[in-house]
Amino acid sequence: MSDTTIPAMPTLPAPRRTGHPAFWLASAAVALVSILALRGIGSEYAYFAATFILQYVVLATAWNILGGYAGYVNFGAAAFFAAGAYTTVAIGKALGLSLLPCIGFAALVGGVLGLGTGILTLRLRGAYFAIATLCLSVVLQTIVVNWDYVGGSRGAYVIRPREVPWPFESYSGYLCAVMVVLAAAAVAIARSIEKSRLGLGLAALRDDEAAAEAAGVPTLRLKLIATTISGAMMAVAGAPLPLLGSYVEPNSAFGLSYAVNAIAMPLIGGTGSWAGPLIGAVLLASLQQAATVTISSAANLMIVGVVLVVFVCAAPHGIIGLFRRQK
Amino acid sequence: MDPDLALLLNGIVSGLLLGGLYAAAAAGLSISFGMLDVVNIAHPAFMVLGALLVALLWGATGIDPLILSVLLTPAFWALGAAIYVVYHHFFERRGDEAIQGLAFFFGVMFIIEVGLVLAIGPEQHFADAAYAGITWRLGEIDLPLRMLVPALVAFAAIGGLALFLRRSFTGRAIAAVAQDREALRLLAIDPVRIKRLAFGISIAMAALAGGALVVVQPVDAWSGHVFIGRVFAVVIMGGLSSLGGCVLAALAFGVVENVTASFYGPSWSPAVAFGCLLLVLAIRPQGFFGRVA
């Protein structure tokens, strides 16, 4: 399971401070403990709820690499997420591969898509970038709707395999474990970037792009790297979706709630650090999941809006910012 | 007349009428986003709020929807001014408007939509104008009043607004705030007061657009989503702060959509229209990109 995390390491810039291997080990340990703990609970619903929350951890962390570190707001998170989901559908149908290779392909597709977005929007800043990503989302959805091979607007059925990989007793447990590993890897990648030269460069980009460029920071290259990594990770977040519900259709895969949550979660947690999206995603996704099965009315969508507005007004640097200020 | 030519002419004319609706929806955004740098992604949601209020009032009184939407504009102006006060207090003053401000309006959009569902339900609402069933004919070209009247009202409102911005002192101050905030201070004008006024006007335009929308089609709480991409596309293609450019871009957008739908099938019209925008964004010189925060 942890083999998905290892190949990602060498591609990262060399650590400037000590603690990267330690952090990776720590996330691997946390992942292992979470999997064991979930097995201990052993309830299918616990598996599902955990998968639901963790998919948002991956998505929010991925969004934050571009949005938080580099200051580029991506409104098209749903497009990348759906690209991942539809990669699983297409690859699964064409080559009959199982989930893990599909996740790899999703990362590839998301990365290429991110790179393409980066190139297309090379010189766009601020709101223009945001709107360009929104347009990308519309164009991509139109393409999927008109692409019959993956079901078009009818949606596609992806039946879960009958045999469950060892040592899991149900497919939901397996999916959940995959998601735990992906989330741990995503957080570790985000932290590695944050503490590396790349992270410093992105921060310079966010604070003043012109000044950074004048100071010799390769802004365009950094931006392309950030859009690629962010895109790849968002697609990875979406890759298990078809197997989670056995059915995907464009309207739900491109759903507004993914775009909203991808933005709201890092903002609520705090965009400056890897812990922000993690805290935001766990908090907001748990709240939504809990509200779905308790309040269970339109009011639980209200929670996202109200929490978002209250936080951006009262705590502009997120929950992390609140704690920092108290110190 | 050659049937293909008639189809093309009618495609263009209906596109222009549709463009009128887009212009109504985009004009307010052209002020808030184009002139004030306030990225109000909730603008279409305000329009839907206006449309549903018009529908409810129409159900109660039977007054013409467009007149009702004009009557709603002062209330929407006040709402807009209040929202701007909040926005300024929390974001602009701190210099946080880029991401936090965007997220704020995203949240506002959610609150409006869900609030509408909770208050009046998820069903569609409609309001019938007396003229909605009438169609004028010029030769082979049809002019349905259902589309024509809202478009004309929108053009009249936009024209009046443009006149106000160009002629009156306050109007020129609004145009100036877009370009140089400090210069205004030197003239002893409070830029915040001016921006509050202008943002109020932009939301008032959303109410008017809502009236136009509900004449054209039935409306539910989510009807705004279809317009988010389109109105931003229109404002950007129009070159931001120019109302004239906004109207021209809206008309062009409508014509592209409808001519594509007439000849190549409607399933490609959104991709064609948004592809145009992506192209504009990618190849358009930085000129109008430089100014954004």
Next chain:
Amino acid sequence: MEGLSRRGLGRAALAAAITVPATVPATARAQTAPSGPPIRIGYSMSLSGGLAGNGRPALIAHRIWQEDVNAKGGLLGRPVELVHYDDQSTGAQVPGIYTKLIDVDKVDLVISGYATAIIAPAMPIVMQRNMTFVSLFGTGANNDFKYDRYFSINPAGSKVKETFAKGFIDLAMAMEPRPRSIALVNLDSDFHQRTAESARYLAREAGLRIVYDRAYPPSTVDFSPIIRAVQAARPDVVFVGSYPPDTAGLLRAASELRVNFQMFGGPMIGPHITAQKLQLGPILNNLVVWDVYAPEPTLQFPGTQALIEKYQPVAAREGTDALGHYVPPLAYAQMQVLEQAVKRVGRIDQAALAADMHASTFETVIGPLKFDALGEWTEERNLYTQYQGVQGNGIDQFRKAGTQVILYPQRYKSGDLRKPYTAGA
């Protein structure tokens, strides 16, 4: 009470067996007051989002059924309790809701929410637990799963391609003079791709020339280019598949462009919703619409009228669809199927329930039903109806017979086709 039901199905059944005899001596009282732990029926229902316009009326019908059953002494002598959560019309919420219902709430029975997008994501969860599943308005939701405990409440039946548009094409071919060409317009969605496929297939069978065949996307605002392109193709009949916002747009555009077609209509979901009936008014005249129910004398079954009469005051109070002619009868029938199977089997046993549903015929408010191997109706019942003599925008004309006459199938026929369709002109 909860403690009992938590011990699993077998023990719950045992508990029922213990409690039922206790009430037996007072049969008359049992008729009015069910006792023992409740039978819990769990499902997800769209109360917000795009499907809520039909989800809310469906829920009202379910609640009416619950009251009816509990008033008659409950199910197996136990009261019935509905456990439902709002899925916000998002399929991604559905697996979580069903795992919660089954694992945490320990419901005894599950049914589906409204429409394919909500039914399909529930299937793997339900199949994993081998539970019997009665669904509402799914099209082909079981084609890929082939689950033998799935039962569908959808009049379209299993052979959608061969049968769905048959009524429409048959009516068209019976006209004098016989039509020669047809235009097909459909919304790009699951249901309407299937309906258009059926019309395309049957039109070719009947020798009709297809002169226009295009899908339009859900984000369409202006429909006049579509209607105009159809007009330019000069078809004799036009088959349209659309959902409510677009149906209004298409019919408005048709009226503005003064269409004149021998026959116009199809599965134009729109006038099924009361608000749209009222808004469109005379534009509906001579429109041929696929429907599932119309208040015609030929289509009355035991309980139908009672349901509508109970529904309408509740709907007025809760502000949902006023007439309730579309989804509520089907949603009520969904519960009746479950009720009758449970009564015949006499206990909560998923395998036995499924076996009974395959074997029996069910008497429901929408008529007798029987299911085939994949759980679809053995005999489809696509109604083609025509609005006739609509005047103004009042609601009362739609309550009475004769406004929406049934043209097809023959056994329910209550009126004759009028032509042409001129969009109220």
